[in-house]
Amino acid sequence: TTVTVSATASHAIPSTLWGMMFEDISHSGDGGLYAELIQNRAFQQVAPDTAAALDPWVPLGDSQISVVADSVPLSSALPNSLALTVPAASATEIGFANPGYFGIGLVKGTAYSASLNYRVAAGAISKQASLTISLLDQNNKTLAAFTTPLRASGKWTEVTASLVPSHTPPSNNNSFAVTVTNARGAESQVNFALLSLFPPTFKGRANGMRPDIAETLAANKPAFWRFPGGNNLEGQTVATRWQWNNTVGPLKDRPGRVGDWGYVNTDGLGLLEYLHWCEDLDMEPYMAVWDGYTLGGTNITGAALDPYIAQAIDQINFVIGDPATSAPAALRASLGHPEPFTLHYVEIGNEDFFDDETVANRWNTIVTNLSATFPQLTFMATSLSSGPVLTPTPKVYDVHVYSSPTFFATNSFLYDSVERNGTHYFEGEYAAISTNDSNLFGTPAEGRLLFPTVASAVGEAAFMTGFERNADIVFSASYAPLLGSVNDSQWTPNLVGFDASNVYKSTSYYVQNLFANNKGDEYLPSTLPSNSSTATLLWSVTRSTANKEVIIKISNNAATTEEMKFVLPFKDVSSTGSATVLTGPATASNTPDAPDAIVPVTSRIKTGTTFEYTAPAVSFSVLVVSAH
Numbered sequence: 001t002t003v004t005v006s007a008t009a010s011h012a013i014p015s016t017l018w019g020m021m022f023e024d025i026s027h028s029g030d031g032g033l034y035a036e037l038i039q040n041r042a043f044q045q046v047a048p049d050t051a052a053a054l055d056p057w058v059p060l061g062d063s064q065i066s067v068v069a070d071s072v073p074l075s076s077a078l079p080n081s082l083a084l085t086v087p088a089a090s091a092t093e094i095g096f097a098n099p100g101y102f103g104i105g106l107v108k109g110t111a112y113s114a115s116l117n118y119r120v121a122a123g124a125i126s127k128q129a130s131l132t133i134s135l136l137d138q139n140n141k142t143l144a145a146f147t148t149p150l151r152a153s154g155k156w157t158e159v160t161a162s163l164v165p166s167h168t169p170p171s172n173n174n175s176f177a178v179t180v181t182n183a184r185g186a187e188s189q190v191n192f193a194l195l196s197l198f199p200p201t202f203k204g205r206a207n208g209m210r211p212d213i214a215e216t217l218a219a220n221k222p223a224f225w226r227f228p229g230g231n232n233l234e235g236q237t238v239a240t241r242w243q244w245n246n247t248v249g250p251l252k253d254r255p256g257r258v259g260d261w262g263y264v265n266t267d268g269l270g271l272l273e274y275l276h277w278c279e280d281l282d283m284e285p286y287m288a289v290w291d292g293y294t295l296g297g298t299n300i301t302g303a304a305l306d307p308y309i310a311q312a313i314d315q316i317n318f319v320i321g322d323p324a325t326s327a328p329a330a331l332r333a334s335l336g337h338p339e340p341f342t343l344h345y346v347e348i349g350n351e352d353f354f355d356d357e358t359v360a361n362r363w364n365t366i367v368t369n370l371s372a373t374f375p376q377l378t379f380m381a382t383s384l385s386s387g388p389v390l391t392p393t394p395k396v397y398d399v400h401v402y403s404s405p406t407f408f409a410t411n412s413f414l415y416d417s418v419e420r421n422g423t424h425y426f427e428g429e430y431a432a433i434s435t436n437d438s439n440l441f442g443t444p445a446e447g448r449l450l451f452p453t454v455a456s457a458v459g460e461a462a463f464m465t466g467f468e469r470n471a472d473i474v475f476s477a478s479y480a481p482l483l484g485s486v487n488d489s490q491w492t493p494n495l496v497g498f499d500a501s502n503v504y505k506s507t508s509y510y511v512q513n514l515f516a517n518n519k520g521d522e523y524l525p526s527t528l529p530s531n532s533s534t535a536t537l538l539w540s541v542t543r544s545t546a547n548k549e550v551i552i553k554i555s556n557n558a559a560t561t562e563e564m565k566f567v568l569p570f571k572d573v574s575s576t577g578s579a580t581v582l583t584g585p586a587t588a589s590n591t592p593d594a595p596d597a598i599v600p601v602t603s604r605i606k607t608g609t610t611f612e613y614t615a616p617a618v619s620f621s622v623l624v625v626s627a628h
């Protein structure tokens with residue numbers, strides 16, 4: 001195949017092209033990127049006096065613990081406490097422990113910030129009583145401990161401690177333990193609330209992110225961060241939708257919510273944490289507002305939307321409002337950020353193509369109001385651009401596609417035939433998720449991928465060359481889902497996997513990394529790849545004007561190598577260039593047992609105004625050559 005490259009760029013590669021979509025799914029937030037290590041730290045959204053309410057807390061020995069609706073709750077947002085019964089003559093230690101989110105990763109010498117709140121709810125604790133917070137390894141050996149006198153008061157007392165493990169434990173099977181000792185005297189009860197353990201966070205942000213996951217994401221230079229969903233925005237019911245105001249302010253004032261992926265969201269990762277995170281990674285937020293449609297099928301239209309529009313206006317004002325004229329903006333200022341955050345795009349709901357009946361009404365009612373209030377913002381529609389017709393006409397549609405590696409390899413021309421009528425497209429969610437085109441969302445036995453494979457990543461790379469060729473109308477794209485616990489996921493595959501102390505970069509992660517780190521700033525037209533339904537070889541050519549480099553991306557989905565010849569229109573071309581290649585057996589993946597099975601390999605290649613390159617079977621290559 002000979003590829004002749006034009007010297008005249010057809011369009012810019014927008015700075016916003018590659019970014020990340022995030023929602024709390026498969027513990028991507030609670031238990032993942034959000035650095036809190038204690039699972040069920042505040043007994044939020046649970047039924048007191050049930051075993052489930054305690055999960056995963058366990059008693060030490062024969063200690064008696066239960067979750068109670070506290071008669072003197074720590075706050076109105078956190079009505080439940082863990083009640084520890086202290087027997088009359090308890091010579092032995094009594095207490096309870098938490099195993100974290102499928103483990104707690106601990107490292108010698110690292111300072112972990114522990115905190116808890118307690119009150120003596122009944123009985124009279126003896127003066128000798130003391131409280132100990134400790135980190136235990138899998139054999140209940142103490143790695144670190146902090147002891148303080150137990151104050152016999154019915155009022156809440158907060159305890160904070162810095163715990164530094166004396167050595168690195170052999171596994172993640174560690175626990176956070178709270179014990180009461182020397183509590184001789186009459187039987188008593190001590191209640192506990194909001195128990196927390198944080199490692200040092202990314203950039204040292206209070207209530208921040210887990211550094212290893214954060215750094216893995218930062219390495220892909222994401223230009224935007226779509227949040228809070230995805231399905232996790234919507235709620236199964238109106239009452240359980242994501243609500244910005246429940247996710248800001250002191251943690252004790254955040255009630256949490258029953259998330260849409262089968263677990264309670266603490267909302268410790270809330271609107272302000274998301275915005276700080278965007279600033280820390282130099283990303284712009286693509287923020288969604290709830291738009292009157294729930295996963296349970298409820299929809300709200302017309303004037304009934306007014307309170308939700310008011311809430312959306314407050315949400316947006318929290319981000320960009322003037323503290324002098326807006327209470328939510330004043331709240332932002334009081335939380336330490338008087339200046340507005342960057343915000344250009346607000347997404348209206350999620351996947352509104354599930355509700356053709358009312359989307360036109362809901363869009364019109366909401367966007368008429370929001371665009372009058374915030375004329376500077378662009379609102380993104382989540383229904384299909386093919387209909388129903390929406391007014392005002394959407395400037396942007398968020399398009400989602402999940403399919404097979406073959407679909408992605410043979411559909412990179414989807415946007416080439418889209419009418420250039422001023423509409424722009426955000427490919428907000430895409431991934432090759434199954435090899436079974438007739439049952440994409442099935443089980444692994446039916447073809448669903450547990451982890452991205454070489455074939456799925458190379459197929460996605462083909463599709464992404466189409467975004468570069470059509471970047472005059474495709475301004476942003478993000479793989480989904482971004483993150484998933486390898487111990488407990490509701491969706492696979494995920495771009496990045498993790499457990500309590502490891503991060504797993506998938507083949508698709510490396511494809512995203514290579515596109516984002518070799519963007520270029522303008523697109524150079526070249527001989528078009530075949531657009532046939534059996535096409536297997538796709539490429540795109542961009543240029544970095546600053547670096548005077550030509551960047552050639554090649555996706556070879558065939559099981560055979562492809563001999564290619566490139567003809568560059570530049571007179572001064574380096575005689576050598578770099579080739580970074582991701583390849584391997586089509587069905588191979590990076591997994592917890594083989595995390596680096598498939599990684600990109602960079603080598604030098606011979607280049608020139610014309611040069612040849614052999615694309616390996618099932619491979620994604622990025623060639624970079626100095627030229628001008």
Ligand SMILES: [NH3+][C@H]1C[C@H](O)[C@@H](O)[C@@H]1CO
Pocket residue numbers: 023229230231232350351400429480481491
């Ligand atoms: N069903 C997918 C579409 C929805 O927007 C996401 O929450 C889900 C997983 O990425």
